[in-house]
Amino acid sequence: MSNSDSPLYPIPEPMQCGRFTFTFERPLVMGILNVTPDSFSDGGLFGEPGKARQQAEMMLADGADIIDIGGESTRPGAPPVPLDEELARVIPLVKELSDAGIPVSVDTYKPEVMRHALASGADLINDIWGFRMPGAIDAVRDSQCGLCVMHMLGEPQTMQVGEPVYADVVADVRAFLDERVNTMLSAGVAKNRICVDPGFGFGKTVEHNYALLAHLPKTTPVLGDPLPILAGMSRKSMLGALINRPPRQRVAASVAAAVCAAERGAAIIRVHDVAETVDALKVWAATRDAARRA
Numbered sequence: 001m002s003n004s005d006s007p008l009y010p011i012p013e014p015m016q017c018g019r020f021t022f023t024f025e026r027p028l029v030m031g032i033l034n035v036t037p038d039s040f041s042d043g044g045l046f047g048e049p050g051k052a053r054q055q056a057e058m059m060l061a062d063g064a065d066i067i068d069i070g071g072e073s074t075r076p077g078a079p080p081v082p083l084d085e086e087l088a089r090v091i092p093l094v095k096e097l098s099d100a101g102i103p104v105s106v107d108t109y110k111p112e113v114m115r116h117a118l119a120s121g122a123d124l125i126n127d128i129w130g131f132r133m134p135g136a137i138d139a140v141r142d143s144q145c146g147l148c149v150m151h152m153l154g155e156p157q158t159m160q161v162g163e164p165v166y167a168d169v170v171a172d173v174r175a176f177l178d179e180r181v182n183t184m185l186s187a188g189v190a191k192n193r194i195c196v197d198p199g200f201g202f203g204k205t206v207e208h209n210y211a212l213l214a215h216l217p218k219t220t221p222v223l224g225d226p227l228p229i230l231a232g233m234s235r236k237s238m239l240g241a242l243i244n245r246p247p248r249q250r251v252a253a254s255v256a257a258a259v260c261a262a263e264r265g266a267a268i269i270r271v272h273d274v275a276e277t278v279d280a281l282k283v284w285a286a287t288r289d290a291a292r293r294a
Helices: 049-062 083-097 111-119 136-140 169-186 206-214 237-243 251-263 274-293
Strands: 015-017 020-022 028-034 066-070 104-107 124-127 146-150 194-197 268-271
Touching: 015 146, 028 049, 028 274, 049 066, 049 083, 049 274, 066 083, 066 124, 083 104, 083 111, 104 111, 111 124, 111 136, 146 169, 169 194, 169 206, 206 237, 206 251, 237 251, 251 268, 251 274, 268 274
Parallel strands: 028 066, 028 268, 066 104, 104 124, 124 146, 146 194
Antiparallel strands: 015 020
């Protein structure tokens, strides 16, 4: 077993994330806060500002390390949201949560939303398009925010239409992320601001998703040291395909996926169910630490 495949995986180097510096002695838990009417699992639940604040407060109390705000659903087949509407959903909440003492992430691919979010206090930009939109790198280059570069085959409207095809899904995802990260480095973005996401469910079959999970350490570009990996599988169809339950009944499967990702070196785990994931990862981390002491 190679070191990268071992449960005693190397801890990634610290990551600059706006006002915060992430260290990864344990995986960080990113709580999902969708302020959308149509997200696949929680659409319509937190669109009202009061409900969004309550959900953020609950996730903080449950042990979330990061809050990730999304104003546009990226579920398969989701229609795009006009810029003004996304800004109206996201920016007031970013301003409110930026004083909560926790890193605030914004899930967007639009450069204008990135600019407004950073001006309002966001610490991390989480981009499903991997900063490929014209102007996206320019929007974030001169800040100190963290940047999550994700792999997606196709686009949300079409990515699960037909059968996604790869020569080798693990190698192909890594090659894509390697190209995007090197483009960002060449543009002047510091390496210590970047993490990567293999994009579970974004243009992948169930088999592709589990191949990526099984070989998660091999998806990150190695630039001296491997970059931190963000894993987001919470309540997704890759879990539903195995357990035949609707999204809100996939909590146990989501926690199992989170532990599998932690075991394979994930630095950040993006979830809907914060308390359950935090508890499970505490048990996992205690076991890992005992193994390291042996």
